[in-house]
Amino acid sequence: MPRDPRVDAYIAARNDFAKPILTHLRDLIHGHAPAVEETIKWSMPFFTYKGQSLANMAAFKEHAAFGFWDRLELQTGKEGDAMGQYGRLTDIATLPPDKVLLDTLDRALAKIDAGEKPKRAAREPKPEAEVPPALAEALAADEEAAANWNAFPPGCRREYCDWVAEAKRDETRAKCVAQTIEQTRAGKKLNWKYENC
Structure with missing residues (x-):
């Protein structure tokens, strides 16, 4: 699929440490799953598949982040360290091995192919508001x-x-x-x- 020039611009505008991380993730996804499309949602690069949200990545002042949209089913154990599922990414070495990322990507694609929607954690109902x-x-x-x-x-x-x-x-x-x-x-x-x- 053609690459979105807005994602090119997003990566080019990030700090130097983040550019290789974002480029590697992008190349890995497109190289493994050519049917995946990219766009910008909520001011960050997003990957979609068959019209469904698949994954997103972002770069901040001192770290980058990456995560799959189906966070509950595709947990890594690093949730909560940063946005996404892989903690604070500060260089290529902080990324999980490509095989791990591609295995998770395959699971995420299979879930979309099967028509499964991401599950979200049930929210506790808020207590009744105290009336002033x-x-x-x-x-x-x-x-x-x-x-x-x-x-x-x-x-x-x-x-x-x-x-x-x-x-x-x-x-x-x-x-x-x-x-x-x-x-x-x-x-x-x-x-x-x-x-x-």
């Missing part, structure tokens, strides 16, 4: 707003609670509470204006 006293008082005084408030999903209530709680001045907090009651009475979420953009 001024908002709790205003809700208690307005039955319609309280009924809509109770019908909102927890995340929507949390957004309102955080917004009111973050107000530093009493006047600002009072305005936030008044707007919360007005919008809640109308069944509107905090950022309702932007929902259908």
